Amino acid sequence: MDDKQEIYLSIINEYRDKIIRLCFAHLDNRSYVDDIFQEVLLAVWSGLERFKHEASYGTWIYRITVNTIFLFNKNERKRRIEPLSGNFTSSSINEFEHKIQEEENLKILYEAISNLVELDRILIALYLEKLSYEEIGSVLGISANHVGVRLNRIKEKIRKQLNKQ
Amino acid sequence: MDQLIDIWQSVGTDQRNMDKKYKAEDLIPQIVRLEKNQRKVLQFKTIGALSVMFILLLFFFTQFTLSLNGIIGIGILSTSILAVVIILNRLRFRISDQERSLSMHNLLEVTESKIKTEQRLFTIYLPLFLLFVILGINLMYVEYFIEMETRTRIFYHTILTISMVVAFLLGLSIRIKRFRKRFQPLLNRIHKFKSDLDNH
Numbered sequence: 265m266d267d268k269q270e271i272y273l274s275i276i277n278e279y280r281d282k283i284i285r286l287c288f289a290h291l292d293n294r295s296y297v298d299d300i301f302q303e304v305l306l307a308v309w310s311g312l313e314r315f316k317h318e319a320s321y322g323t324w325i326y327r328i329t330v331n332t333i334f335l336f337n338k339n340e341r342k343r344r345i346e347p348l349s350g351n352f353t354s355s356s357i358n359e360f361e362h363k364i365q366e367e368e369n370l371k372i373l374y375e376a377i378s379n380l381v382e383l384d385r386i387l388i389a390l391y392l393e394k395l396s397y398e399e400i401g402s403v404l405g406i407s408a409n410h411v412g413v414r415l416n417r418i419k420e421k422i423r424k425q426l427n428k429q
Numbered sequence: 430m431d432q433l434i435d436i437w438q439s440v441g442t443d444q445r446n447m448d449k450k451y452k453a454e455d456l457i458p459q460i461v462r463l464e465k466n467q468r469k470v471l472q473f474k475t476i477g478a479l480s481v482m483f484i485l486l487l488f489f490f491t492q493f494t495l496s497l498n499g500i501i502g503i504g505i506l507s508t509s510i511l512a513v514v515i516i517l518n519r520l521r522f523r524i525s526d527q528e529r530s531l532s533m534h535n536l537l538e539v540t541e542s543k544i545k546t547e548q549r550l551f552t553i554y555l556p557l558f559l560l561f562v563i564l565g566i567n568l569m570y571v572e573y574f575i576e577m578e579t580r581t582r583i584f585y586h587t588i589l590t591i592s593m594v595v596a597f598l599l600g601l602s603i604r605i606k607r608f609r610k611r612f613q614p615l616l617n618r619i620h621k622f623k624s625d626l627d628n629h
Contacts, residue, residue, distance in 0.1 A: 269457055285437065306463070310526040324530055331529050331536045334622070335615075369436045382618070383625040386533075392437035405534025406626055419430060 268312055276305065279325045282393055286326070289377050289389035290333045303332045319402060326395070326403045330386050376425040384418045391415055478514055482507065489569065502568030509561035516554050522547050522612070534626055537619050544612050544619075551605060559597045563590050 283304055287297040307328045315324060377385055383404075390400045397408040397415070404411070489503045528539050567586055574582040 272457070307526045307529045309457075311530055314527055315530075327530050327532060330533055331524075331531070334533065334536075334618075335524060335529075335540070370439065373433055373436055381621075381625060383622055392434050394434060394438075402532060404626065405532030405536075422433070 272309055272312055275308065275321055275325065279322070283325065283329050285393065286329050286386075286389050287333060288374070289392075290382075290385050296336065300329075300332055300336050303336070304329050307332060322395075323399055323402050326390065326393075326399075330390075330403060333386075334382075372426060373422075376422045379425065380418060380421065384414070384421075387411065387414055388418050388422070391418075482511065485510070496572045498568045498571040502565045502571075504565075505561055505568065506565030509558055509565065513554065513558045517550070520546055520550055520554075534623075537623055537626075541616065541619050541623075544616055547608065547612065551601060551608070555597070555601060555604075559593065563593055566593065 283301060284297060287300050291297060291300070304325075308325065311324075311328070315321075319327075377388055380388065386404070387400065390403060395403070397411040400411045400415075401408045486503070486507060489499075489506075522543050524536075524540060524543070528536060531539065566589060570586065570589060574585050577585070
């Protein structure tokens with residue numbers, strides 16, 4: 265296994281959960297998570313050699329993920345690769361949905377997030393991933409101050425929603 | 430909020446069984462194969478375009494009298510076809526993997542500018558291409574119709590021109606429909622997102 269493959273595997277194994285969580289927060293239709301996840305993997309693989317370490321791997325991966333989610337077009341599947349082994353099939357989606365339903369809190373949180381506008385969904389997802397305001401600002405291309413102001417409003421909205429439940 | 434962070438982070442740790450299904454290891458051979466296929470498709474397209482060009486030129490040189498008008502016509506036609514193929518290929522909307530790792534604000538700018546460039550195809554490049562094609566084909570047919578009466582020649586040239594314009598407008602309307610379907614929703618989302626990003 266060469267260096268590129270080794271770095272790739274270590275990055276993906278570290279960030280896999282985070283990528284999937286970001287997708288779940290943003291997508292109305294969860295069956296697209298598989299497609300987006302594969303697009304992110306492809307972009308990471310292709311971009312790895314050009315990665316200049318100007319930002320951390322984390323910021324780089326988050327940028328790729330949020331941009332891929334934003335640009336995702338379900339009608340365009342040109343770079344489709346074969347389904348992954350041990351697939352993310354509809355039965356496993358159901359299984360996953362079932363587990364989510366068991367976690368009532370998580371369901372409520374997802375509902376609260378899904379009521380937010382697109383930008384706010386990304387912002388809160390990055391915040392819940394414990395990124396600092398600076399890191400979120402770097403992913404989105406806005407100032408940390410702007411992130412802070414916006415996040416305070418989002419937190420307030422979520423709090424109100426959760427209190428209603 | 431700390432509690433929410435814990436709830437959020439539980440996905441992926443509690444669901445680790447599910448996540449194991451996303452095996453990055455299994456993807457590497459597929460990705461490498463996909464990259465090879467993409468290179469092959471590109472090579473195939475280039476060879477295909479050059480072959481079509483060669484066949485067209487062969488057809489023109491064997492079917493038409495090699496007068497000065499004919500040669501100029503063939504020259505204009507082949508140059509404009511070549512130019513439009515290059516322009517279409519260069520302006521084709523695609524976000525590179527490098528652009529995908531820009532900050533979202535920058536990506537929105539890049540994407541919007543690419544969509545606007547794509548729009549210029551309809552307003553500038555394709556109408557210009559039509560003008561050159563009309564000029565080239567009419568020049569090629571000057572010698573072909575030379576024995577005919579002036580009115581008949583004018584009639585044939587007019588028919589040629591009108592049929593090219595009609596074919597062009599049909600093609601253009603299909604392209605515009607496709608553009609609206611594919612890019613208008615994205616453009617609207619970009620504008621909404623940008624305004625959200627700019628508003629504190």
